[in-house]
Amino acid sequence: MGTRKRDPERTIRTIIEAARQEFAEHGYDGARTDRIAALTGMSKGVLYHHYNSKDDLFVAVLEDIYQELRSQNEALVLDVFEPEEGIRQLIAHTYNYFATHPEFIVLVNSENLMKAAHLEKSESVRSMFAPLSTRLGELIDRGQEQGIFRRDVDIVELYISIVGLxxxxxxxxWTLSVxxxxxxxxxxxEDLRLAHIIDVVLGYLRNVDAAGR
Structure with missing residues (x-):
């Protein structure tokens, strides 16, 4: 009888997906490696073979969700759009990712409560959004060259606003509803909110001098 070939990448992917579900449902403090192992159908020994601790596993989950967001952003080719349409597309793309991946919000909120104690251990997260910053900067530059965007745009502040809104x-x-x-x-x-965000961001970016004000 043949021996089943090991697939480390598939194993790690299975562990990350199960851990993502567990941390999103129970938070960092409430998450249990026993349940993660049960979700994967693996032993805790296999989990600890790949990740030394619950901390290391949570870092890996955070890296995974940020990498996923980066990949989603990279799929949007901003340079094919005119400047204002590019901003609309980026806002909608980012907003729709959050709306369809609520676990991202839960996991990042959990990490913020811990003052990014785990994310600071990551060697990859800090560089993940450099390509997006570059492409967003190029889009803003084109808008400025056309005279439709203001000159004093801070790319990091702009992206934080796009994400934050x-x-x-x-x-x-839920609380805002009450x-x-x-x-x-x-x-x-959700659609009403998205339209408002686009109006707010484009209102900020537009060159008021070019508008004759």
Whole structure:
């Protein structure tokens, strides 16, 4: 009888997916490696063969979700769009990722409560978004050359605003619904918020001098 060939990459992928589910459902403190092992159908020994501790596994999960977001962003080719349309596409692309991957919000919120103690151990996360910053900067440069975007744009601040305006809404819409007595989980609420974000960001970017103001 033949021996089943080992596939380390597949094993690691299975562990990461199970850990992602466990950390998203229970948070860092509530997550248990026993449950992660059960989800994978592997022993805890296999988990600890690849990851020395729960901490190391959580770092790997965070790296994985940030890499996923980076890959999603890289799939959007900004230089094929005119500047304003490129901004619209980037906002929608980023917002829709958060809306369809709520575990990203849960995991990042959990890490923020721990003041990025695990993310600081990552050697890869700091460099992940450099390509996006470059491409976003090139898009802004084109808009500035055409005279439609203001000159004093900080790319990092801009991207934080693009992320934050959607992330905050999606992470807090249950409490916001109560506070403002408006159902922000109703059909159409996400689309309304996306349109508002686009208006806010483009309103900031537009060159008021070019508009004759």
């Amino acid at each position: 959607g992330y905050f809404f999606l992470a807090n819409r 506070v403002f007595n408006r159902n922000l989980l109703a059909d159409g609420a």
